[in-house]
Amino acid sequence: MVKARILVEGIVQGVGFRPTVYRLAKKSNLPGYVRNLGNIVEIVLEGNTPAIEKFVKNLKSRAPPISKISSLKVEWLDNEESYLDFEIRESSSDFSGSSVIPSDVATCAACLEELHQENNRRYHYPFTACADCGPRFTVIQSVPYDRERTSMETFPLCPSCEKEYRDVENRRYHAEATCCSECGPSVFLYKEQKLEVDNPVKKAAQLLDKGKILAIKGIGGTHLVCNVNQEDVVIEMRKRLGRFNQPFACMSPDLKTVQTFAQVSKLEQKALESRRRPIVVLKKSENYDFAPSVAPDLHNIGIMLAYSGLHHLLFSHSSQPAYIMTSANLPGEPMLIHNHEIMENLEGVADYFLLHDREIINRCDDSVVRFRGDDMAFIRRSRGYAPEPYDLSSLTQDLTVLALGPEIDVTFSLLKQGRCYLSQHIGDTTKYATYLYLQEAIEYLLDITKTETVDMVACDLHPQFFTTQLAEKLSEKFSCPVLPVQHHHAHAAALSVDVNESEMICIAADGVGYGADGSAWGGEILYTNEDSYQRLGSLMPQKMAGGDLCTRYPARMLYSMLENQYSEADLYELMVNNYKEYFPRGKPEIDILKQQLDREFNVGITSSTGRVLDAISTSLHICGERTYEGECAMKLESVAFYGEEKFQIPFEIKKDQGRYVLDTSVLLKGVMDKIQAGEMKKNIAFAAQKSLSHGLAALAIKSADKKGLEVIGGSGGVFYNEAISLAIKNYVETRGYKFVQHQSSCAGDGSVSLGQAAIAAYKYGK
Template structure:
């Protein structure tokens, strides 16, 4: 029998597993890596072959991800042994590449065993763990096509590498102290500091120094998480005023001292992917205030490389581990770049000489409604594909959005969503975006025939797309991409009611959308409702200064004769600019209209004195959510029209907030009632659409639904009202999921074009 196995089956111990299984069943034949996966040939007793075929799937190594198995009978070749053959590199590449995997228990035991030859060696790995995606230059996954090619194996490692019974058989990053990479500790002038770099780095961290640490997918900046002065110093140097830092805890027990952790959160923390997990912070933890100011959540991760384990074991305390960059830039991943960009921030550098081929930031997840939900999908997840609910007829590249950018390439059923790129607002991030696309195209052998992009003409991702030659273009409206991503993430093609709430997206009418009710399938959509548009006084300044949106909504909510806004604290705090903003709105100069739900949250946050200006995206809304009183169920009345299309009056909600506040209600109660009102408004609006069109499924997407209070209350109310509710599962609900939605839309339109015998359409309403 010839058996083809496609999926993530290279670099995960699949060949030695198959070798051992064949030997145990007295089967002869061979297995080989090729550009699609693995090809197996076996001959022997028929019942043994049948058992082999079944167990190849049922007992596959834990890191394997089998996508497809095809078997056929072939003539007997009278072979006497089972062999592992040299890899084939002919034909079209269609192999899947494993994400990077956290250190396994076996390797961890060796690292801390004084009698083992890999004792305290920070690059210990095997077929069950270690670097994958970050070191791969090409496929098939062989050492010669990784950044480990420059480290020839010593005799001992070579014996392990060539022994099919050894767990390091063909572990491509295999090495030891005699033949592998090494670690050095440098000061910011590049001068070596110690014979035991890791222990010395631990001492420096414990004394309050900031250390840049070269990890798996790039550099981190580290500081002792309990040292307020050290964390404040890191914030100041990194120019990151308020956004929370992630913390690496030495072990699970230490993590429990920082936050409450349930069973699902523990599973996420300890999984081989090792993401940062957003947890409820313990008020009695010894974390410095500056780690996560004004935030009741804390991002916690456990060590995921031997170097991290050794560093944490020496420090014996939680360490701030934040991306090695200045705010808004991509993480540094080459030594020269790190020395240039991080020297003003770090006092010392803990580096190594294993090259990182592709920079990959940490992933961030949270547990919501009984499952792990990605907030940022990167290390440990990328480039594992997300399955499309329909096959892409031709190869597709989707360029994503401007903020939280990812790109996506698609080939047949597989959509390869990239690692986190970041905000495309500077040259460094744009270069990372371009380099990432080139790498994915080579790695997965994708030569796109179709390129999908956001309709915003000023997005750098859109400009990149439109500069490409010899391709067909598909422009995808931002909020349609959100809903398509949610549908495809659930294996659904629609049609569905779609609720897309976010900060901004370019609308078809030239205004800025963001509080949208759609009827959508993967190919097309219709805007059937939205929040009423209000001016953004000062344009983009209103995004960074929520008090401006408070002024806009208050002007909408109250007549001039009522004169309520002038007596509110938000107006008094900003009295020197308040008349100017009013004049801007009246003249409509530099005051684009927006239906954005994100801007409505900003307005209420400013009215409740949560925040007048933000230091990172979504800060006002995040702090408003955390302010909300637990257990409060009341809501304000918001009229929802009984027919479509409709407009919902956010100003009525603002009036409810102000009237409640003036009546003496506490700000935490008002914040909770506002959230309840938004959830109730969504449900009533969806009920109007159901009555009009007969649809009973709702897809929720957009960055506003990262708000767990809003999401959970909205889902509960929708389900109580008889709706089937779809939320994101594998790709983030924020703009990091846009590229996946663009791919789904482009694939669906291409399939529709083939069926109809016409060309691709840019967009089409129901």
């Protein structure tokens, strides 16, 4: 007889792992024990070597569905202790590994069945959960993951739940979120005070049907909710919330309902119905009839399926096909999670408040994904995914890096023992409350991963970002160096990790990133090779008169981009006669803009793809003011979606200071020529997007040929645009090159911290 100690790391706590081990060990007649040990699982077995080896093989193949084994190490022991049976022992915190708590999981089918069974003691109880579903990341305070270290600690189990909790054959065995109406959290309806109603959820559904706006506290935050069919209510909610045009995400009860108003592919269906339950951006169908202001001027809409018992109950009391279900926070601020803050901050925004008394430990916004053909892209990787790590063990095993991301669409990353934990969505750190939230979330992740020291802090190259300033403070705290990383290099590195390509040509296309030359980059062709990059090409640098004003009012960009395509008098006349309404002060502002460009006063330089798309959108009178991130480009995409390929708009590539440059002024002049020729707006939009796509792809191919490479990648927020992504992919692949883009990470800034951590690992990990 021999003894073995097995240490398992990964997503192995809070997922029914120990009872699975118990049942497998009993079936294999192997005595010993299993327990949570710090943030890993320890298994000790006694038996013959073949039986233990077979156990290990079976454990890998039969692990619980929401678990993920990232490391399994077997140590053969030589001690005198003997075991009569196999048992599950109490947890200990004596050991620290690199495992982490799993993400929140949608209510499973078994719990849903109980939720709707009239003779079940959990009938219509909104917090039903088991080892296969329910909250995880949002309720855990510390490890090991046991009930007393979660926000469920304040809800002692009743005798019936206690019996299930202690029964190793029950699916609620050590399911830390398990409870029932006798012992668990309760839901309440508030106006100015708590309302005495028999069924708060049913009453909430009735209020929504009558056109009321509700704040509903969920698993990881609070949603602002209203009816999708009442235009006046949607407009009123926009006014109160201060989101005047940004599309609202919606929630539906089931796939069949979604298919009545949206197109759903097989891959989109799989994402919608997955246990992670992200918001999926879907194309509207011909039968779509929501209020116009739900997703104004767009061909698509963000939809998620109900993922908690509370959501399912809400729909069970209503015949609505969907509710608007948007994050209940003021623009740029973090989500509200405490009951008193919800009612104080949303006073005058929500008419009623549907709240519960379970504490939310970690905020966690809904994740958002979009498909570009068969390729899925994360727009926001948060609930259902965070803080699940990426495997960077091939780059480093020892280096510990804290990477802080950019400034607006922030996530941060912690690289430890070869695993890179990407945080939930943090948001806009120019807002003080969000900046504080970032620091709190960092402290939490360091604590839960038992990280006491950091070898390096990585951040954006921009010297004035709040995250850059925080990096300096953290470097002092940990007595470690700071690694500034160029924004688009970080994009490329995140893509490299995602697709496992260490050397490539990367098209990095987005709104803005601080360039190595101090200008605003955003349409870059980079050669990347592990820790280094070369800028081999870009879009033509264009003037930004008034700096950031150009991002708000892209007609300013339109003027400067056309400056060398028309005579001074003709351009001035064109702008005054056709685009005056896009300047807040009309003609006098155009006069000032002209003087700014003549004198080069307060004029920045940018190679941004986003600014080019904005200018095209304005030229076609699609969108003249950006009120939310990406608005002009998104509306351009929606107009182009209905267009046809009736003609082409030429593009021109030049060489400037040793790099290839796409002349975007020539491209924009081609757009203006088609407008003057009377072509249909949707067809011009279609052609303009395709021309820009082919121009970027051609730049990349020239750069690939220069370096003798066959792999070309795409990263940056522009690659959320399905038409642009597919046009670039097709152009590259039909010419014999391999095209790669993000699959399990964000194309946008949400994965910049992952790229920063990867670059640190490339540079110093070996």
